[in-house]
Amino acid sequence: MEDYLVRVIAKDAGVRGFACWTTNLVNEAAQRHETQPTATAVLGEGLIAGVLLGALLKVQQRVAIKFEGNGPIGKLVVEGDSYGRVRGYVQNPDVDLPFKLGEADTAAAIGDLGAMVVIKDLRLKDLYEGVVPLENGDIGRELNFYLNQSEQIPSAVQIGLRLDEQGQVTAAGGLLLQALPPYEIEMVRQLTDRVEEMPPVAELLHSGQTPEDLLAQIFAGIEFEILEKRPLSFQCDCSWERTRHALITLGQEEIEHLLQTEGQAEVDCHYCHNQYHFSADDLQLILLELDE
Ligand SMILES: [Zn+2]
Structure with a gap:
């Protein structure tokens, strides 16, 4: 049912x-x-x-x-x-x-x-x-x-x-x-x-x-x-885009740290455990945006 x-x-x-x-x-x-x-x-x-x-x-x-x-x-x-x-x-x-x-x-x-x-x-x-x-x-x-x-x-x-x-x-x-x-x-x-x-x-x-x-x-x-x-x-309303916004709020320093230590980012949604992957290129793009 x-x-x-x-x-x-x-x-x-x-x-x-x-x-x-x-x-x-x-x-x-x-x-x-x-x-x-x-x-x-x-x-x-x-x-x-x-x-x-x-x-x-x-x-x-x-x-x-x-x-x-x-x-x-x-x-x-x-x-x-x-x-x-x-x-x-x-x-x-x-x-x-x-x-x-x-x-x-x-x-x-x-x-x-x-x-x-x-x-x-x-x-x-x-x-x-x-x-x-x-x-x-x-x-x-x-x-x-x-x-x-x-x-x-x-x-x-x-x-x-x-x-x-x-x-x-x-x-x-x-x-x-x-x-x-x-x-x-x-x-x-x-x-x-x-x-x-x-x-x-x-x-x-x-x-x-x-x-x-x-x-x-x-x-x-x-x-x-x-x-x-x-x-x-x-149903969870998380998405790659929303997760990206959350990453941006971490700030430049955190993202640079992630890039240097992990070379990428895996983000897990608290609510549903969907995983979102961010490559080195994705992180570089975020840094460029933060730099503007
Ligand atoms: Zn979710």
Whole structure:
């Protein structure tokens, strides 16, 4: 099954809902970053968070989410956009902790001391930045806390994934409910409670339920409309040209040093591990440009 996100609205209840299946993009990210099982789960949950926050954006807007905790994974950075594209990385892809109750212990990998930072490019003059202290390192819970406390929009989030014994992701996805003004807080509370009371989303997806099934359960007995179903992908916007710009910002001295010591440059993208090669001639051209 391809990765996708479903967007629904329950107009009378004043609630919008999103659910996604992201198993392929999480496996692709794990392959690209050669992550160990716990790191796969952390990166995967982060990417699902990126998909869900991205779904809340308008055309051309982007969001970045950073988790900086005191756990062994170090930093988790993901970026998402309104078109269903996400990318991300963890600082330490080799983290592999003992499983807890049959699940990867992502909360321990992130840690309970630190911050979650959300940066949004809403195509305005300034970037929006929201920071919340970490509660316990559980990505779904942290996202929930952020939406309710920092953005102050009644919301409910579930994020989850399942790994098999080889560390392959067999099911990954998430669910997000959010109040849409004008709403009735009682109705919103009833629905967000349903999200919190339902079995873990990873378990439901693993048992064969689809994102549509999850939403149908949440909105049972309430009129809702499916607005959109859109594909999701792991996609990085790096390129040789962009990498060249990044090299230029290193400055003349650094590039001369590279040229003398390596005779070339290999640049690896943090987000996707695509490699970009710059020959001695390429570097000489950059130096000429810097000299002008
Ligand atoms: Zn890249």
